[in-house]
Amino acid sequence: MGCDTPPAPEAAPAPTWAGAAPSVRPTPSGAGAQADCPEGGVRLSEGDGDAAMGLRVADIQLVNCGTQPYVLEGYPEIRLLDKKRAPVEVAVVHGSEEITSAPTGVEGAPQRVELRPGQAATLAMVWRNLVTDSTVPAAEGWVLDVTPQPGAPRLQLELRHSVDLGNTGKLGISPWKAAAR
Structure with missing residues (x-):
C-alpha cells in the first residue's frame, strides 16, 4: 500500500431551471450570475433599489452580451411571478403618474436605444x-418575466428583493434608457 491519489470527482451536472420553457431562460442576479449569453443576445441584472415610506423604486439593467447591435424602443412587456413562478395579478403602467406625483426616474418619453456589444440599457420600476x-392578500413578485422588445425571447430574472405591491395592484415602468457610462 502506497500513497495512491484518489480519482478526481465527477463533474457536476449543468444547471437546470424547472418550469422554464425552452425560450425562457432565467437570468440569475448577483455575484453568481452565469457568464454565457442567453438566447437573444441580452442578459438582465437587478440594480440597487430605494424604499422610502412605502414608495419603492428599482432598476433593472439589460446588457448586450451578444456580438451584434441590439435595438430597444419604448417599453418592455413585463410580468411578475411569485416564488412558485405563478403570475402575480398586477397592472403594469407606463410612467409613475398612477403611483406617485414625486419624481422617481420612471418618467420620460420612449426613445430608440441602440446597444453595441457590451453596452447596457436600464429600466426603472416604481410601486x-x-x-x-x-381582506385582499398582499401581492409579492420574486421573478421578473421580461420581453425586451416585440418578438424577442423572454427572459426571467430572479430578484434579490421582492416587488412587494401590498394590494395596490400597480407597477409603473419607464421606457428603456441608455445606461450612464
Whole structure:
C-alpha cells in the first residue's frame, strides 16, 4: 500500500431551471450570475433599489452580451411571478403618474436605444407597498418575466428583493434608457 491519489470527482451536472420553457431562460442576479449569453443576445441584472415610506423604486439593467447591435424602443412587456413562478395579478403602467406625483426616474418619453456589444440599457420600476384592504392578500413578485422588445425571447430574472405591491395592484415602468457610462 502506497500513497495512491484518489480519482478526481465527477463533474457536476449543468444547471437546470424547472418550469422554464425552452425560450425562457432565467437570468440569475448577483455575484453568481452565469457568464454565457442567453438566447437573444441580452442578459438582465437587478440594480440597487430605494424604499422610502412605502414608495419603492428599482432598476433593472439589460446588457448586450451578444456580438451584434441590439435595438430597444419604448417599453418592455413585463410580468411578475411569485416564488412558485405563478403570475402575480398586477397592472403594469407606463410612467409613475398612477403611483406617485414625486419624481422617481420612471418618467420620460420612449426613445430608440441602440446597444453595441457590451453596452447596457436600464429600466426603472416604481410601486407602493401599501395595504388598503385587509381582506385582499398582499401581492409579492420574486421573478421578473421580461420581453425586451416585440418578438424577442423572454427572459426571467430572479430578484434579490421582492416587488412587494401590498394590494395596490400597480407597477409603473419607464421606457428603456441608455445606461450612464
